[in-house]
Amino acid sequence: DIQLTQSPSFLSASVGDRVTITCRASQGISSYLAWYQQKPGKAPKLLIYAASTLQSGVPSRFSGSGSGTEFTLTISSLQPEDFATYYCQQLNSYPLFTFGPGTKVDIK
Amino acid sequence: QVQLVQSGAEVKKPGSSVKVSCKASGGTFSSYTISWVRQAPGQGLEWMGRIIPILGIANYAQKFQGRVTITADKSTSTAYMELSSLRSEDTAVYYCAREVDSSGYYSLDYWGQGTLVTVSS
Numbered sequence: 001d002i003q004l005t006q007s008p009s010f011l012s013a014s015v016g017d018r019v020t021i022t023c024r025a026s027q028g029i030s031s032y033l034a035w036y037q038q039k040p041g042k043a044p045k046l047l048i049y050a051a052s053t054l055q056s057g058v059p060s061r062f063s064g065s066g067s068g069t070e071f072t073l074t075i076s077s078l079q080p081e082d083f084a085t086y087y088c089q090q091l092n093s094y095p096l097f098t099f100g101p102g103t104k105v106d107i108k
Numbered sequence: 109q110v111q112l113v114q115s116g117a118e119v120k121k122p123g124s125s126v127k128v129s130c131k132a133s134g135g136t137f138s139s140y141t142i143s144w145v146r147q148a149p150g151q152g153l154e155w156m157g158r159i160i161p162i163l164g165i166a167n168y169a170q171k172f173q174g175r176v177t178i179t180a181d182k183s184t185s186t187a188y189m190e191l192s193s194l195r196s197e198d199t200a201v202y203y204c205a206r207e208v209d210s211s212g213y214y215s216l217d218y219w220g221q222g223t224l225v226t227v228s229s
Contacts, residue, residue: 001170034215036153043203043222044145044153049215087153091214095167097143099153 002026002093004100006086012108019075021103023088028068032092035064035073038102039084047086048073075105083107110134112142112204112220119226125192128223130204137185138162141207143216144178144189146200154200158207159187194227201225 003026013019023033031051036044046055048064051071061076075082088100115129130142143158157168161180168176172191180187187204202223205216 032213036216038153043205043219044216045219046215046217049210050213053210053213055215055217089153089155089216094214095158096169097155097214099145099155102152 001096002029002090002098004088004090004098006088006100006103008103009101010104010106012106013078014108015078015080017078019078019082019105021073021086021105023066023071023073023100025069025071025090025092029090029092031067032090032094033064033066033071034089034091035062036087036089037082037084038087044087078105110206110218112206112218114202114204114220114223117224117226119228120194122195122227122229124194125190126194126225127188127190128202128204128225130187130189130220132185132187132206135206137180138182141209142178142180142187143205143207144176144187145203145205145216147203147222148197148200151200156189156202161187191225194225196227199225199227 005024007022033051035048038044052064063074085102085104087102111133113131144156159166159178159180166178177190204220206218208217
């Protein structure tokens with residue numbers, strides 16, 4: 001089974017900060033990775049798929065990069081509405097998928 | 109615009125079963141794949157399995173094999189997730205989500221609102 005780890009688990013940041021979250025896979029997954037944002041009490045929202053393709057309607061301050069085993073989600077200038085938990089998901093082992101453990105982004 | 113509307117909250121006894129529905133509107137249901145994802149209180153997301161309605165084929169995460177059954181009714185554009193032998197650790201919000209294939213790259217682009225299942229004696 002492919003395992004995903006995320007770092008950090010928690011980060012505290014200020015509005016306007018550049019934020020980077022890392023997702024690592026236990027084995028190579030090419031670019032079969034997606035990123036989601038989840039706010040408390042809400043369903044997750046797709047941000048990025050294919051490691052770096054921005055989902056329609058998602059602000060351009062979000063970007064994704066990486067391939068193989070290491071991936072990053074970057075928020076170029078953190079906005080108040082970006083405080084949330086972020087999850088990566090590997091889709092390489094189709095038809096079986098797994099999520100990373102999540103990274104909570106909180107207000108400093 | 110795709111919408112996924114799930115059934116309401118459930119309270120179940122340990123050892124019983126629960127069946128959650130997910131009704132789709134917008135798009136063509138038979139061309140969808142629907143995944144089910146759960147989230148225990150204060151925990152992360154856990155992928156459970158999927159159904160391809162047009163084929164009637166379901167795949168399950170190993171953790172849930174033998175305990176979960178995912179089905180779909182094309183006539184009503186509704187997917188179902190049934191979990192049996194419930195235990196307290198199954199208390200969670202259960203989500204359905206549409207799986208989209210973008211040139212071989214999959215993702216979950218539309219989600220239901222979630223259904224809280226509470227397992228308690």
